[in-house]
Amino acid sequence: MSQFTYEEVEKHNKEGDLWIIVDSKVYDLSKFAGLHPGGPNVLYAANVAGKDATDTFFGLHRHEVLLRPQYARLQIGVIRGQEEIIKAPLPGSLSKVPYAEATWLSDGYYSPYYTDNHRMFQKAVRKFFEEVVRPEALKCEEGGTRISQEVVDRLSDLNIISMRLGPGKHLKGRYLMEGLVKPEEFNYFHELILHTEVARFGTRGFVDGMLNGAVIGLPPIWNYGSPELQSKVVPEVLSGKKYIALAISEAFAGSDVSGIQTTAIRDGGYWVVTGTKKWITNGTFADYFTTACKTEKGLTVILIERGEGVSTKPIKTAYSPTAGTAYVVFNKVRVPVSNTLGEVGKGLSVILSNFNHERWMVTASSVGAQRVIVEECLKWANQRIVFGKPLTSQAVIRSKLGKMITRIEACQNWLELVTHQMNNMSYNEMSNKLAGQIGLLKQFVSRCGRETAEDATQVFGGRALTVTGMGKFVENYHRTSGFDAILAGAEDVLGDLGLKQAMKKMPKDARL
Ligand SMILES: Cc1cc2nc3c(=O)[nH]c(=O)nc-3n(C[C@H](O)[C@H](O)[C@H](O)COP(=O)(O)OP(=O)(O)OC[C@H]3O[C@@H](n4cnc5c(N)ncnc54)[C@H](O)[C@@H]3O)c2cc1C
Numbered sequence: 018m019s020q021f022t023y024e025e026v027e028k029h030n031k032e033g034d035l036w037i038i039v040d041s042k043v044y045d046l047s048k049f050a051g052l053h054p055g056g057p058n059v060l061y062a063a064n065v066a067g068k069d070a071t072d073t074f075f076g077l078h079r080h081e082v083l084l085r086p087q088y089a090r091l092q093i094g095v096i097r098g099q100e101e102i103i104k105a106p107l108p109g110s111l112s113k114v115p116y117a118e119a120t121w122l123s124d125g126y127y128s129p130y131y132t133d134n135h136r137m138f139q140k141a142v143r144k145f146f147e148e149v150v151r152p153e154a155l156k157c158e159e160g161g162t163r164i165s166q167e168v169v170d171r172l173s174d175l176n177i178i179s180m181r182l183g184p185g186k187h188l189k190g191r192y193l194m195e196g197l198v199k200p201e202e203f204n205y206f207h208e209l210i211l212h213t214e215v216a217r218f219g220t221r222g223f224v225d226g227m228l229n230g231a232v233i234g235l236p237p238i239w240n241y242g243s244p245e246l247q248s249k250v251v252p253e254v255l256s257g258k259k260y261i262a263l264a265i266s267e268a269f270a271g272s273d274v275s276g277i278q279t280t281a282i283r284d285g286g287y288w289v290v291t292g293t294k295k296w297i298t299n300g301t302f303a304d305y306f307t308t309a310c311k312t313e314k315g316l317t318v319i320l321i322e323r324g325e326g327v328s329t330k331p332i333k334t335a336y337s338p339t340a341g342t343a344y345v346v347f348n349k350v351r352v353p354v355s356n357t358l359g360e361v362g363k364g365l366s367v368i369l370s371n372f373n374h375e376r377w378m379v380t381a382s383s384v385g386a387q388r389v390i391v392e393e394c395l396k397w398a399n400q401r402i403v404f405g406k407p408l409t410s411q412a413v414i415r416s417k418l419g420k421m422i423t424r425i426e427a428c429q430n431w432l433e434l435v436t437h438q439m440n441n442m443s444y445n446e447m448s449n450k451l452a453g454q455i456g457l458l459k460q461f462v463s464r465c466g467r468e469t470a471e472d473a474t475q476v477f478g479g480r481a482l483t484v485t486g487m488g489k490f491v492e493n494y495h496r497t498s499g500f501d502a503i504l505a506g507a508e509d510v511l512g513d514l515g516l517k518q519a520m521k522k523m524p525k526d527a528r529l
Pocket residue numbers: 262263264265266267268270271272273295296297298299334342500503504505506507508509510513
């Protein structure tokens with residue numbers, strides 16, 4: 018690679034002969050100037066010709082722009098005796114930006130919850146996600162396509178689909194993450210790592226599109242399905258060969274599950290199911306629907322296979338269609354009675370027992386996404402020059418950053434505390450002791466997320482409203498943070514649930 022001095026570069030400062038320096042690298046933009054998306058004059062107006070344009074460049078572009086082949090090949094040399102300072106992070110590496118990683122991942126800090134095994138696991142997951150999942154997430158988020166079978170197969174090879182459903186008997190005998198963690202040692206902190214890591218790409222639709230239907234739709238099968246149903250459906254879904262969705266909500270009934278109007282009427286050995294379901298995640302491509310139905314004896318959950326009488330169509334939402342959000346119609350679908358999950362009329366307990374884990378998962382991915390927004394804002398406020406100074410020199414901006422950090426740390430710490438309880442409780446204990454707290458936690462985290470989305474939008478200005486470029490993470494988060502406030506139970510409803518559960522446990526003799 019040729020080496021130049023600043024003086025040599027300075028001579029190339031005119032139209033047709035335009036060099037610049039970015040982070041000690043010398044670029045010849047003579048031909049590119051005419052192709053610059055902002056027009057050639059933008060480079061002259063920025064007064065960068067023949068100069069070190071590092072600050073100007075990073076005030077306008079993300080580092081990844083320099084790495085794109087069409088721009089990388091404009092580099093003709095380096096400045097003699099200097100080395101680049103700004104390097105692309107290696108896949109799997111941790112950020113050194115303060116608060117960009119959870120405390121347990123930050124150099125020189127400690128945690129009572131995580132072991133060396135969690136650290137190894139996190140590193141391997143981040144590397145795999147960055148190398149394999151991120152390109153897929155970006156493609157699917159933008160194109161609105163569902164996750165490809167190729168990537169599903171890679172996830173299934175490492176047993177990531179299974180691990181996202183938490184610890185349990187479904188992991189027995191499985192080789193997790195190429196043997197990095199033994200099934201009996203896998204706990205909710207490993208799972209927490211998976212949910213936070215997948216939320217790091219600024220692709221909220223894809224987070225749900227990466228088979229969240231299985232995370233919420235499959236547990237009722239192994240908890241309440243017949244052994245025959247379990248042995249058929251569970252392996253199909255965990256191997257990524259078939260897809261499943263949880264179909265509870267209807268236009269008639271969301272928060273109020275008891276208002277469900279989809280009916281299941283007995284006809285010999287079959288249920289005949291008629292009704293509609295709304296906003297069903299992964300529903301556009303699901304093969305199975307874990308469906309809440311109204312029967313003569315009350316609410317009942319039934320597994321319905323896609324077939325005659327089942328149709329789905331996409332619902333357009335504020336996030337990417339890659340999530341597969343669907344309107345589902347059941348038109349006199351005949352379903353074997355053996356597909357009933359749990360007792361007839363006891364569907365509400367099947368549905369409710371499933372909610373804790375789902376709400377905890379939504380909280381975990383929200384924390385993962387918020388953490389990235391904190392990092393984005395700290396970097397941007399540090400590098401953006403406004404009124405001749407970095408944005409961080411404005412007290413109002415520092416105040417916003419401080420509040421974002423406070424919020425993410427509060428969310429993370431509470432989430433880890435609840436995760437620790439989950440690790441030490443049986444499934445029934447969790448339902449009894451954690452339903453209220455998880456409701457409050459989810460409400461708190463999703464509210465924090467939306468406040469952070471608002472603050473981040475102010476920190477990034479117009480770029481926060483631009484889908485590509487510098488503010489793309491903030492734009493996606495600002496547009497989609499509301500999903501965390503609705504999915505798996507609306508924020509206010511969950512806050513109320515938390516309070517009601519607490520009041521149930523008030524000692525009879527409690528008086529001031
Ligand atoms: C993108 C997306 C994906 C989804 N995926 C699934 C899925 O896979 N499977 C599935 O079954 N469902 C799914 N849902 C449905 C979701 O669970 C419901 O939207 C949610 O439970 C709220 O129900 P609702 O929209 O009918 O709101 P409603 O029940 O009509 O409530 C409207 C608002 O009123 C307020 N409210 C209601 N009741 C109370 C109360 N008691 N106290 C205080 N405030 C109250 C809340 O603020 C609530 O947001 C999804 C929804 C969306 C948008």
